[in-house]
Structures are given as structure tokens and as C-alpha cells.
Amino acid sequence: MLVEDRQGGGHHIGARVAGVPGFDVVSGCSRRQGGRVIVCGETIDDQTRCVHYGTPRDVIAIKFKCCRRYYSCHLCHEHAETHDAAQWTVAERQQKAVLCGVCSTELTIESYLAVESCPSCHAPFNEGCRLHSRLYFED
């Protein structure tokens, strides 16, 4: 497997940390590599937690409609991109736009909004995310 370390040493928070099966975590934003899902942002571990949301339950990443990139949160997106975030519409709820950072399953928006834990690995999700879900999804 070809892995390039853009940070050249990875000494600060947000540097690339260990990849896990299914996706890679990178700092800032990046292209897709070899079909693996890339999670962008100021990530602090390999379960998609970031400097903004780092509690045990903060284990999801969101794919943004505007750039089709996964970010740990809206602040990570804002800091790494120069465009405004676009929200998924109600008609697009069948899109797989939520990644479980624990088991790397991609959920549709509809199934994410209907559950409180990962349907695949049962990792609990942070219900606080639901409160600002309209940053990501129209309702």
C-alpha cells in the first residue's frame, strides 16, 4: 500500500495518524487515494475525532455536498476550504454521506438521522451532532 506522509514527521495535532481499515485520516484536505475514503480536517485520532469535537462519542465524519470530501466537522471544513459549505437536501437523503469512524461503514443521511448508534458496530453517536445537523443536512 502506498501511503505518503504529507506532514513529513507528523509532529503537530492534525498530522496524519494511523490509517484504519476502510479509510485514512489526513490533516487539511486531500484527494482520494486508491479508492479509500479519506477523512479530512484537524483530526486527532483514527476514529475521526477532531480538535473541535473530541468526546468519546464524536466518531462520525460527514461528506460535504459542496466538495464531496469527508470532514470531521463543519469547522474543519471551514478552515480547510475557501468555499461555503453546502447542505444536502431532503431529496438527497439516500446519499451515503456519513462515515462511522469506528467501523468505517458509510451510512445514508436517512439512516444516520434515524439512529443513535452505528447500525453496524453499535458505537454510540453524539446526540449533540443532531442539534446542528442542519449545518450539513436541510430539513
Ligand SMILES: [Zn+2]
Ligand atoms: Zn466543501
Ligand SMILES: [Zn+2]
Ligand atoms: Zn473539526
Ligand SMILES: [Zn+2]
Ligand atoms: Zn460503526
